[in-house]
Amino acid sequence: MGAYENVISRQFDIANGEFPEVNFPKFQKYTLCNLRGGIGKTTLAFNLSYLGDDVLAVDTCPQGNLSFFFDNQYYNNASTSVRDLILPYLIPGLGKPTHIASFVGATNKFFEDKQTYYIPSSSELYLLPAQLISAINQTSGLQSPTRETALLSILHSLRNEIDREMDEIGKVSKCLIDTSPFFAGATQLSWYATDALIIPVRTDQQSIKSLELLIQTLTSPQGEFRKYATDLNIPTPKIQMVVLTHCGWSTVAGARNKPNQQTEVYIRKAYDILNRNRTLLTTDDPSNHLFLLDDFLGSGRISSFLSKPLELLRPGESRTIDRMKVSVNESVTKCKHQLEFINNVIW
Numbered sequence: 001m002g003a004y005e006n007v008i009s010r011q012f013d014i015a016n017g018e019f020p021e022v023n024f025p026k027f028q029k030y031t032l033c034n035l036r037g038g039i040g041k042t043t044l045a046f047n048l049s050y051l052g053d054d055v056l057a058v059d060t061c062p063q064g065n066l067s068f069f070f071d072n073q074y075y076n077n078a079s080t081s082v083r084d085l086i087l088p089y090l091i092p093g094l095g096k097p098t099h100i101a102s103f104v105g106a107t108n109k110f111f112e113d114k115q116t117y118y119i120p121s122s123s124e125l126y127l128l129p130a131q132l133i134s135a136i137n138q139t140s141g142l143q144s145p146t147r148e149t150a151l152l153s154i155l156h157s158l159r160n161e162i163d164r165e166m167d168e169i170g171k172v173s174k175c176l177i178d179t180s181p182f183f184a185g186a187t188q189l190s191w192y193a194t195d196a197l198i199i200p201v202r203t204d205q206q207s208i209k210s211l212e213l214l215i216q217t218l219t220s221p222q223g224e225f226r227k228y229a230t231d232l233n234i235p236t237p238k239i240q241m242v243v244l245t246h247c248g249w250s251t252v253a254g255a256r257n258k259p260n261q262q263t264e265v266y267i268r269k270a271y272d273i274l275n276r277n278r279t280l281l282t283t284d285d286p287s288n289h290l291f292l293l294d295d296f297l298g299s300g301r302i303s304s305f306l307s308k309p310l311e312l313l314r315p316g317e318s319r320t321i322d323r324m325k326v327s328v329n330e331s332v333t334k335c336k337h338q339l340e341f342i343n344n345v346i347w
C-alpha cells in the first residue's frame with residue numbers, strides 16, 4: 001500500500017473512534033505553528049488544551065484569540081502577559097513577574113473540571129520583534145563567553161519562564177504554545193522553547209507554501225533561527241505532525257472513505273513535503289506524521305461563539321449567530337474522534 005493509501009485507510013477507523021497504533025516519542029512542550037493565518041492553530045490549541053487535562057497553554061499571538069477563548073473578558077482586562085515574562089530578558093532592570101498563569105476554569109466554565117492553565121497574550125507583542133533584535137544586537141559588543149551567555153539567556157527567555165511557571169503551578173505536565181502567523185519575535189522564541197512542532201496546514205495552496213517556508217526557516221543555516229541556534233548548540237525542534245485542516249470527503253454514493261478532489265491534492269502535496277524532509281520528523285515514517293481534521297463547519301462556528309470545546313458539542317445543538325441559525329451536525333462525532341486521536345498520540 002502506498003503512503004497516500006496508508007493515510008486514507010486509517011481514517012475510517014479513526015472516525016469510528018478506533019485509533020490505530022502510532023508509536024511516537026512523547027514530548028512535554030509543543031508549539032502550534034505555521035506562517036499563515038486562519039488555518040487552525042488557535043482552534044487546535046484550544047481543543048487540545050481541553051482534551052489534554054493538565055495543560056499549560058501559552059498564547060504568544062498578539063491577536064489574543066486563544067486568551068479570549070479562555071476568558072471572554074480578556075480584551076477588557078490588562079493582565080500580566082507573556083510579554084511581561086520576556087521583556088526583562090531584553091531590557092535590563094525590569095522586574096521579573098511570577099505566578100502569571102491563570103486557571104482557565106475560573107473564567108471558562110467548560111474547563112472547571114480540568115487542570116488547564118494559561119498565560120495570556122498582549123497586543124503589544126507586535127513590538128517584540130524590534131525589541132528582540134535590538135537586544136540580540138547589543139550582545140555583539142560583548143567578549144566571548146559573556147556574549148554567548150547573554151545571547152542564550154535572551155533566546156531561552158520564554159523557555160525558562162514556561163518551565164518556572166509550570167513548576168509554580170505544580171499541577172500541569174504538558175504545555176501547548178499557540179503562535180502568530182509571523183516568525184519574528186515570540187514565534188522565534190517559541191521554537192527555542194519547544195520540544196516539537198505541530199503544524200496545521202489548511203487544504204489550500206498558500207498553506208502548503210507556508211509549510212515550505214516554515215521548513216526553510218527552520219533549517220536554513222543562515223536563517224534567523226539557525227543563525228544563533230548552531231553556535232549555541234540549541235537543537236532544532238522536530239516536527240511531530242502536520243495536521244491537514246478543513247478536509248472534505250467525497251459525497252458520491254458508496255465512496256465512504258474517499259477524500260474530495262481538493263483534499264486529495266493537498267494530502268499528496270503535504271505528504272510529499274514530509275517525505276522530502278524525513279530528517280525533521282520525530283520518526284522515520286512520513287505517513288505516520290500526517291493527520292487529517294475534517295472541516296468543522298457549523299460545529300466550529302458554535303464552538304468559537306460559545307468558547308466551548310468541540311468535545312462538548314452534541315449533534316442537533318443549534319445557535320443563532322449573526323441572525324443565522326447554525327447547527328451541530330452528525331459529522332461532529334468524526335471531528336471529535338480525530339481530535340482525540342491527535343491528543344492520544346502526542347502525550
Ligand SMILES: Nc1ncnc2c1ncn2[C@@H]1O[C@H](COP(=O)(O)OP(=O)(O)OP(=O)(O)O)[C@@H](O)[C@H]1O
Nearest residue numbers: 037038039040041042043245246293294295296300
Ligand atoms: N478542521 C479544522 N481545524 C481547525 N479549524 C477549523 C477546522 N474546520 C474549520 N475550522 C475553522 O477555521 C478557523 C480557524 O481559525 P484559527 O483562529 O484557529 O486559525 P489560526 O491559524 O489560529 O489564525 P491566526 O494565524 O489568525 O491566529 C476557525 O474559525 C475554525 O472554526
Ligand SMILES: [Mg+2]
Nearest residue numbers: 041042061065
Ligand atoms: Mg490564532
